[in-house]
Each structure stands twice: as C-alpha cells, then as structure tokens.
Amino acid sequence: MGRNKKESFENVLFTIPSIIMVTITIYIPFIMSGFYSLTEWNGISKEPRFIGLENFKTLFSGSSEFVKSLIFTGKYTVLFMIFSNVLAIAVAVALVQKIKTANIMRGMFFIPYIMSMTIVGFIWKFIFSQGFATLFEKTGMEFLNWSWLGERNLAFFAVVFVGVWQSLGFYIVLYIAGLQAVPKDVLEAATVDGATSWKRFFRVTLPLLGPSITTCVFMSLTNAVKVFDIILALTKGGPGGSTYSATLDIYREAFQNNNYGLGSAKSLVFFVIVLVITQVVLKVMNSREVDL
C-alpha cells in the first residue's frame, strides 16, 4: 500500500508540470474561444454580450471574407502539397545517386528552410520588385516584366512559389532518408528481371517510399493550411484579397478590427475544418501504404 501510494504520487509529480503548461497555454484559451465565439466583444468593453450562434451565421453569409479566405487557403494547400512533394522526390532521387557533391547540394536546398519565413517573404518581395526589373533589362524575357505581386493570379502563384521555395529542402531531406531505406536487393532483383529505370522507379521505389510520402504529405498539409508569415511579408493578403489566407483573416478580425467574438468563431471553424481534413488524409494515406 505504501509503495503504491508513493508511486501514484510520483506519477503526478513527474507529469504535472507538463499538464499545467499545456492547460494554461492551450486548453484554457481553447475553451475560452468556445465561449467568446458565442458573444459580441470588442476587447475593450468589460462584458462580452451573448448573441448565440449569430457569429457563425455571419461567417457563412454570402459576402463573407472568411469563406473567400478558406477557398484561397484550400487552393494554396493543394498546390503547395503537389509541388513540394513532387519536386522534393525528384531532387531527392537525383541526390541519392553517387555524386560527390550531393551533401553540399542537399545543404544548399535546405538553407531557405532554416531562415525565418518572414525574411524569406521579404527577400522575394525584393526580387519580384527590384530583381526582376534588372533581370528584364538584361535579358528581355517577358515574364520578368509581369507584375508578380500586383496582379491577382500572378500573386497567387508567387505566394505558392515562395512557400514551396522556403520548405522544399525539408521534404528533400525526408525523401532522401526514405530512399536510402529502400532495400538495394529489391532494386537489383528488378534490374535483373529487366525493368527499365523508369519502371523501377514507379513500380518499386515509389511504392516502397510509402511511409515517407505519408509523412511528407501530412506535414505539407498541416504546414500549408496555417500559412501566415510569408503572406504577411510578401503581399499582406493583396492584391484585392487574392492571397488572403484563413489565418490572416482570423488575425485581422481579432487584432485589427477588434471583433474578438467573431474572430473566435472563425478560429473554431478553422480548427474543425483542419481537424477533419487532416484525419481523413491520414486515414487514406495509411490505408494505401504497402508493406514489404
């Protein structure tokens, strides 16, 4: 009995600091968001006014900025996931060949990933505005003269491009690790059986890369839906709201328009959507993995 009691006490003692910290920083704010989402509150007046589900109705009404920002976020996420994963696999396949400089190149691709996303946004803002102008004068290539941050469709692709550029190195190193784990004897057997290198890649390597693909697709999804810093630095959501993300909308609603109630409602809807999508994607990916 004495020992059991002591053990229970220790169990609490070792875990309580972590539980307290996540409760203060995550659970309490989360529960409060639930409460404030049912109120109208500007952060200044003492008492939030209870208005029931009014905020949620406002969110999904026709002219809502929020719905547009969700659509942008969805489009951004899909393109981001496709480009990061396809390009990262391509580069990783090249870098696992017997090239002497492979490690240096891997490092070069990784550099943008260690830089703050805000700074990455600024670097590209500089390049799109100043750098492209100079390059256009020198080369005369027409696309350099386009208004990459000033025209709606172009700005959208510019944001996707910069997002992928920043984090591609991360996915490359994950795929390199995955490719190195593909057993050599399986590939050799395929070669002996007369499979061409393309066939080997699509029929053998790619299916065996399953766990890496699951990890990378999942991570690119969770990172893309939260896109914020890059957009704030690069376009601030413009032009004309064409790069206005859901997280940016939540931020603006709360901290610039001071609509804390409506902002909280948006943040909860965002949470539910992200939760559902990530769980569905995870289920689908896991069910498709091949066992060796």
Next chain:
Amino acid sequence: MSLAGKKKLKLVILAVVMGIIAIVYVYPVFLMFINSLKPFGEVVVDVIALPTKLEWANYTHVIDKMSYGKLFINNVMITAIGIVGIVGFSSMASYILSRRRTKYTRLAHLLITTPMLIPFQTIMITLLKVMNVINLSGSRVGLGIQYWGFGIPMAAFIYSNFMATIPKEIDESAFIDGASTFRTFRSIIFPLLKSVTFTVVVLDVMWIWNDFLLPLLMVNSSNDTKTLVLSAYTFVGQFNTQWHYAMTAMVLAVLPSIIIFILLQKYIVEGVVAGAVKG
C-alpha cells in the same frame, strides 16, 4: 563506350545539372547578401551586379539603429528558457507515461499530446487574454515560458516513442541498488535519451528562434523585449524603399542561423529527419 563509362558520364552530367539547379536555388540568398553591402544608389541601378566596393557602413548603421546586440541577447534568452523547460518537463513526463500504465498515466498521456491537433491560430486570440491576466505577456521570460506549453506535446510524443525502446531492466536494476525514481531518471534514463534530446533541441531551436506570430502578439510593444525577426519585420516595414538598409537588417536576422547551419549541417539534418519520422 563501355557500360561503366556510360554510367559514369551520366552521373557527371547529373552532378553538373543538379549543381546548376542548386546554385540558382540559393541565388536569392546570395542576392540579399550582396545588396546589403552596396550603397543605396547601386541597389537601385543594378540589383544583380556585385558591389563595386563593400559598404560596411550599412551594417554599422543598422546594428546601431536596431540595437542588434540587445535583440540577439533577447533571442538567445527566449530560446534558452523555452528549450530547457520543454526538454526537462517533457522527458520527465514521458518517462512515467511510458513506464507506468495506470488510469492516471493514460489520461495524462492523452492530455499532454492531444494539443498537437490544435492549430496555434485557433487559440491565439484568447491566449493573449490569458497571458495578460497571469502576467506572462510583454516579457521575455514570460514568452520563453509560453513555449513550454506549445513545445511539450510534440516533444513528449517523440520522447515517449523512444522510451519504449529502452529496456526496463535498466531502471529496475537501479531501483534494486536503492536509487529513487527521480535519481534513476536523472542519472540513468536521461543520458540514454541523448539522441532524442538532440532531435528535440534542433527542432525547437529552429522553431523558437524564427517564430513570428507568438512574439508578435506577446513582446512587440517594447523595443526592450523584441526578437530579431520581429525587429527585422518592423525595420523592413519602415525602410521599405531603402532596400540597402532593409537587406542589411534581413541578413543580420538570418546570419546566426546560417552560420550555425553551415557548422552543424550534418547534425541538424539528422535531427530534423529523426523528428519527422518519429513525430
């Protein structure tokens, strides 16, 4: 040409092509560096050209204007506080969570790791209010402490997965020798967790050092508490036509990360891969 020779030639071509792609890939970073060393006139006239002479005055001006030394100390302090708490608390909790299976530990495990599913933006509005009430907003120490809450779920998850691979016999023999639970953890288990601790440190330093949104909410109101990235953000906003100063501020903000990365590339990449695979 022989088959081996053909294969070798292919590899050389691949190396050259990939080399060119990699150079183009990091070229924007290089552009930032060269433009930070030009006087204003040269930046405007030709972005691509190398500086005719190195304008170090940009750096003295911006270092002084940003109070770079202070920002650097702020960043180190916030990151250090965050890391020590995350590593200490989450490794301690994971030890108990994976060794003892009771109703309580199962519940605790759930409570500690579930927050990984909640995006930061969902709670940021009310987080600010909570932190105002308990006085953790507006200070560097307070910000560092907040990172404990946000870092622990993922770190505890990674630690717990790894704990399962450490044989139980090791701590049992320590108990028989009369060591207390805490002592067993500190002197025997924690050293065995070295590789995971390393992974957690790499991931969390990269995250906290470069984080933007949480510092923006918590420590942006005073110059004494700002972080490097925050200050660079403000600075570039103010000097957005004076690109030479803006570039200098940006270089100063990312230079510490780049230097550390060049020195520790192998370990950092290993840590990031391990974190993603275990996480």
